[in-house]
Amino acid sequence: MSIRILVTGGTFDKEYNELNGTLFFKDTHLPEMLKLGRCKLQVDIRTLMLVDSLDMTDEDRKLIVDHCSKIADERILITHGTDTIDQTARTLAEAKLPKTIVLTGAMIPYKFGSSDGLFNLGSALGFVQTLPHGVYVAMNGRYFLWNRVRKNRSTGEFEEI
Amino acid sequence: MSIRILVTGGTFDKEYNELNGTLFFKDTHLPEMLKLGRCKLQVDIRTLMLVDSLDMTDEDRKLIVDHCSKIADERILITHGTDTIDQTARTLAEAKLPKTIVLTGAMIPYKFGSSDGLFNLGSALGFVQTLPHGVYVAMNGRYFLWNRVRKNRSTGEFEEI
Amino acid sequence: MSIRILVTGGTFDKEYNELNGTLFFKDTHLPEMLKLGRCKLQVDIRTLMLVDSLDMTDEDRKLIVDHCSKIADERILITHGTDTIDQTARTLAEAKLPKTIVLTGAMIPYKFGSSDGLFNLGSALGFVQTLPHGVYVAMNGRYFLWNRVRKNRSTGEFEEI
């Protein structure tokens, strides 16, 4: 089973700039994470952008939808910042693609040791291989249909609505 | 959705004894791992044993099957040493329980920093929520039917047969 | 040999707030770090403040000097943000205390896995036990006299002047 992974940035891939104490993007850590997980799935990773999801524009979302539409892969995993992950899920759902698309993110950058990223990546890969066509968000070990999820900003958890 | 997690030991939970340089079991790290993954699934963890899977006996396997049979949960995740995980999967399959049972393990102990355990736990939780009744092994980001899997001892990878 | 450790904050003790993506102080990690290092020195840790060294005021520095002056310990280790560590060292030197005072910091927070903090703490403890009375900065495995050091802000390294 072949899976396409699309990287868009988010906390997942943020790093700490030790010269000025800010967080920034350099490269995606997805290949390193898959290697750590000894993942032997046939995956094809493509970095579409590396942005904080609060900075993601309508054009960025259009680019993601276009990319999902034009590639042959039927199973797509998207890494995304958690703040607007539900918006991108909605935009993807409106495109009604005959595909299984799972979006996931992280609350703590992968490079920060205590990250939830590796766990989320594992569960999202589990979901993308087994769920029927549709658009889902995978966080907190759970999966949510695109129109049944919201991030609780005071707890940082994703909840069903 | 409620999930039962049964702990049996394996590399997952091994620790390093700094006094004599050997590996040993103290407690399971599953609660700590689920916390790191910010898992919000309703899970119930039970430690059945903490053994190296090369030391697992027929009686141990009978105990695992009996436990899976008598509990009400329909979705069960079992952490297990990788060396004989396929044998336990076979024993469970022969019991023909109307449940989804996913076994997973790790190549590197969780406490050793560079472990695949968190990734495997994530993917196994993904599979156990979505796969139909049956017995499966989840490793390397993939899932395998109990009778279609073997560990390649020279590479450490799980392969479909 | 008894050593006093004074905590003032700095990158050493910063943590990542997963709800808003900023860095903040909660508690010092010094006890945890000393435990990880299996340190058996007789140390007494006191948190004087938890501030970014760019926010450290003249009053904060006065408080540090007063504290160093009034305690009985002759060997004092101070954890400090790296941006103004040389200023605090100068203020301490001007007080001409008959003590060995070593200031150290970190470029990466201890909680971020890839931190230099544990290394710096080890070397600073080495220096504070062996150097004659005076005020020193310990970074990059080296020690510098208070009036012979500056942080190179483009490389993040400490240099002798």
Place this chain on the structure above:
Amino acid sequence: MSIRILVTGGTFDKEYNELNGTLFFKDTHLPEMLKLGRCKLQVDIRTLMLVDSLDMTDEDRKLIVDHCSKIADERILITHGTDTIDQTARTLAEAKLPKTIVLTGAMIPYKFGSSDGLFNLGSALGFVQTLPHGVYVAMNGRYFLWNRVRKNRSTGEFEEI
């Protein structure tokens, strides 16, 4: 100040063989550790051997002494297994070299995340730059003269005798 680092193996450099669950040596992690510590000392690392110190022979010790004797460096740091670190220290002391030689080790392998190695390396580098000529063991944040130290095998700590 130029420092020679001699690597002899020990827990410091052990790795976990995920195929058979044993510990083994591949390469030294000293360069990686110094990089993590952002160490800017002028050091020259030489791997003399990679052995468990329980397997170290008289010939191995002779090789270490010969090497310390013939190199020009006056300050030498030796990484060593903790079980016989005091024996090698004694052999070195008997050679009465006009040098400062500090031996250090680790209770937990560097690769296992929760290692004391980085802390010990930092403190040993502090001691080797500041102590007078002699042979010392640096562990637990402390330094010990070669003839005043023993490892307490029930606690894993080094004690003054």
